Amino acid sequence: MKKLLAIVVLGLLWCNVGYSDHGEPFQKDDNIGIFGIILGDHIDNYEHEKCVESYRAYRCYLKAKIQNKNFKKHQVTIYPLSGEIFEIISRSNNFSSNKECKDNVKTIPKLVAEKKESQGMKIIKFKGKIGYYIDKNNFVIDLAGPGRHLQILAGGCTSTNNDLALRLFGYSKNKMDKEVDEIKKNNIDTKGF
Numbered sequence: 001m002k003k004l005l006a007i008v009v010l011g012l013l014w015c016n017v018g019y020s021d022h023g024e025p026f027q028k029d030d031n032i033g034i035f036g037i038i039l040g041d042h043i044d045n046y047e048h049e050k051c052v053e054s055y056r057a058y059r060c061y062l063k064a065k066i067q068n069k070n071f072k073k074h075q076v077t078i079y080p081l082s083g084e085i086f087e088i089i090s091r092s093n094n095f096s097s098n099k100e101c102k103d104n105v106k107t108i109p110k111l112v113a114e115k116k117e118s119q120g121m122k123i124i125k126f127k128g129k130i131g132y133y134i135d136k137n138n139f140v141i142d143l144a145g146p147g148r149h150l151q152i153l154a155g156g157c158t159s160t161n162n163d164l165a166l167r168l169f170g171y172s173k174n175k176m177d178k179e180v181d182e183i184k185k186n187n188i189d190t191k192g193f
Contacts, residue, residue, distance in 0.1 A: 032121075032170065034088055036065025037074060039170045043083045048076075056080060056180050064090070071166060081179035087169035095162040104164060112166070 027040040043051065048062035057077050064074045070092050077087035095101040 028084075032119075032168075034166065034168050035068055035071060035074060035090055037062070037076060037085065037088045037090075039085055039088070039168065041085050043076065043078050043085060046076075051078065053080075056176060057086075069093075077169075079175060079179050081182055082175075086171045086175075087167065090166045092164040092166075095164070098162050101162045101164055108164065108166070 028038055028042075030038075030040060032039050033041075037046065043058075043060055043062070046062040046065070048060045051058040051060035054077065057080055059075055059077050061073070061075050064071075068090075071090040072093055073091040075089045075091075076085045077089075078085050092101075092104075095104065
């Protein structure tokens with residue numbers, strides 16, 4: 001029962017974090033990304049498989065420009081009209097055990113936070129506390145980019161795959177709404193109106 005509750009809570013956290021508006025969309029020139037995959041960049045600038053629709057957006061598997069021996073599987077979510085990347089999910093190779101995965105959950109967020117700070121980003125502090133949350137299964141890091149809000153979430157050491165997900169995103173609900181409205185307008189036959 002505890003596992004079921006944990007799965008439900010983590011699932012709700014994932015959904016809540018994933019589609020909240022984080023201000024202006026990232027631009028390629030902001031140079032914010034992981035493994036050489038840049039938020040705001042166009043999907044066609046990467047070697048990728050066919051993209052599939054996923055609730056108003058598209059998800060694509062691609063080859064990262066910077067190879068990493070621990071994270072080899074990369075998926076992005078793009079805006080439907082512009083093809084710009086607003087979410088990157090990189091998955092680790094399967095660890096040999098769930099315990100090994102959980103042990104790495106404690107190390108990876110600190111490394112990510114240090115690296116992003118060295119790139120000029122600032123960790124957002126909440127009431128004097130550090131801007132990331134770590135427990136035995138997942139972590140959340142809040143960072144402030146150039147005038148925008150960014151979250152990194154690594155979570156879910158799964159018992160079946162023993163892998164770890166590293167998620168970076170800069171989603172704009174306003175941009176998504178505009179692109180979806182434009183697609184709807186383009187799909188309406190206006191002859192005879």
